[in-house]
Amino acid sequence: MEREVNMIHQYKLGGYNIVLDVCSGAVHAVDDVAYDIIGRYECASREEILAELAEKYTDIPAEELSECYDQVAALAAEGQLFAPDTFEPAAGKLKEKTAGVVKALCLHIAHTCNLNCAYCFASQGKYHGDRAVMSFEVGKRALDFLIENSGSRRNLEVDFFGGEPLMNFDVVKELVAYARSVEKEKGKNFRFTLTTNGLLIDDDVIEFANRECANVVLSLDGRREIHDRYRVDYAGNGSFDRIVPKFQKLVEARGGKNYYMRGTFTHANPDFLKDVQTMLDLGFRELSMEPVVCAPGDESELTAEDMPIVCEQYEKLAELMLQKDNEGDPFTFYHYMIDLEGGPCIYKRISGCGSGTEYMAVTPWGDLYPCHQFVGEEKFLLGNVFDGVTNTECRADYAACNDYARPECRDCWARLYCSGGCAANAYHATGSVRGVYKYGCELFRKRMECAIMVAVARAMEEDGE
Amino acid sequence: MKHIKTIKTRNLCESAKKGGCGECQTSCQSACKTSCGIANQQCENSKESK
Known part of the structure; x- marks a missing residue:
């Protein structure tokens, strides 16, 4: 059988040598000797590898090098190193x-x-169309x-x-009340999320x-100057000073329930850690910072020069x-909340993001699109909430989007962490939902390296190592 | 001497044996809305299917 590539991802970060076995999901923190052995394991024989190590590590006895090699071999035999990718048929x-299930x-x-x-990305909430609000009947x-x-x-x-959902808050409340009134008899449990810019937050x-x-x-x-650069009202006034006290009040009253303070970073602030620090200084602890999604050539677009920053x-x-963590004042960052023990099963990891199949966006007048980022792109109109999905060809195209649908993903070590990536990002970058948004992939891989490093550091700390 | 510390993880190959239940959160339906990541999501059924 032809050897699969990239079944192992090795990297050094935060003082750790980390080895990720891509297909089993095993993560190992290793010393320099094991790191070198794993890097050469599939390319050379035991004798060749041990000879190379003896030359490099002159102060380590041959028996110890040999013992380390055996530990690597044992993990490989147990399927925790070099596990083959057997998932494609699934x-x-x-x-x-779950075909047809939303x-x-x-x-x-x-x-x-x-x-x-x-x-x-929603062009001030209008999604390239007219301003509109959803009626209770459509909702x-x-x-x-x-x-x-x-x-x-x-x-x-x-x-x-939205747009801004609180501009139609009465309907939001009515819809939640309706859902709560029927969920029990229907055997369902609704989980609601509200995404807001904060301006209309009040006690209600x-x-x-x-x-x-x-x-x-x-x-x-x-930071105020970063926030107010783009997040301005129609008179051009920044919104930072108006929303921060409202957010603080909401979060304080939330009593530990989930929230995300979600920021966007752009070409104006690739040094976004300062913005994370501002969020922390303001008292927020559940944070998310996302790279901007915008039209190519837009002034906010992240550039190649921004990437290393x-x-x-x-x-x-x-x-x-x-x-x-060590100071006893932990915070969470959305992309680093990797759960190595309780995370998704392999089916979830290879099935794609679910847009256009189990997940859809609904416009104010009831049209269905594969996700919020496709709203307004007429060729992706799936149908509407009254007649259901009528554009079955389009839905089938999304159903076929999975971890193995893009040739570029096959060699990527992070493919079981992104599920094949964002179809909208792919479409906007390449004109095809089966394309690959390479810039986003590079950022994603870096985030996963960091997330796994944090998990390794915490596990080592827990074990006192 | 121990050269390798294996961190406790869910065995993905093992998880392939049971089939997915599909109860987990939709990938994009939370904080980001602009990128797809599933590693930070919880398995709704992890106690049974680990």
Whole structure:
């Protein structure tokens, strides 16, 4: 059999030599000798490797080098190193099994916004169309569509999204009340998320969000000057000073329920760690910073020159997390919350993101799109909440998106951590949902290296090593 | 001498034996909305299927 490439990913970070066995998911922290052996294990014989090591590590006895080689060989025999990729036949299985099942909707409750952020992928909430808000009738039909199409799925996710969803808050409240009134008899459990820019947060919103929303996503870009560069109202005034006290009040009242302080970094702030620090200084502890998604050539677009800066920031962010752990003041960063023990099964990891199949976006007038980032792209219109999915060809195209659909992913060590990547990013970068957004992939790999390093450091700390 | 410390992880090959239940969170439906990552998601069924 032809040897698979990249079954191992080795790297040095944070003072650790880390070896990821891609297919088994095993993670090993190793010393220099083991690191070298693993790097050569599949390319040379035992004798050749031991001879090379004896030349390099003159102060280590031959028996010890040999013992280390045997430890590597034992892990390989146990399937914890060099495990082959046998998953491809299963790549479409979960979607086949759940064909037609929808379990999550992004409700575009308001295609309008009270901010005029220049970098907005939703073009100030309008998604290249007219301003509109969702009526209760359309929203109710969307929730019924979700219940009707969710099969045996119990947990249903609904995100109130926009534009700015609080510009249509009364309908949000009515829809939640409706969902709660029917979920028990339907055997469902609704999990609501609210994504907001914060301007309209008041005591009523806080009470509602903390009672009903499993998660709240709060948009803050960090430093005042960074936030106010793009996140301005229609008069051009920055929003930082107006929203921060509201966010602080909401988070304080949240009583430990999930939230994310979500920032966007752009060409204006590739040094985004300063913005993370600002969030920490403001008292927030559940953080997310995302690279901007914008049209190619936009002034906010991250450049090739930004890449090394951003990668260094990711590394420093990982170090900061460990430092804050030690200080007894931990914080979370969305992309570093890797769960090595309880994370997703292999089916989830290879099945793609679910856009266009189990996850769809609903416009204010009830149209269905594969995800929020495709709204307004007419060729991806799937149908509507009244008639269901009628563009079955388009849906089939999304159903075929999985970890093995893109040739570029086959050699990528991170393929079981991204599930094949974001179809929208791929489309916007290459014109095809089966394309690859290489810049995003590079950032993703760096984030995963950092996330795994943090997990290794914490595990070693726990074991007193 | 111990040269290798293996961190406790879920064995992905083992998880292939049971088949996915599909109850887990949709990949993009949380904080980011602009990139796809599944590594930080919880398995809804991890106690049974680890």
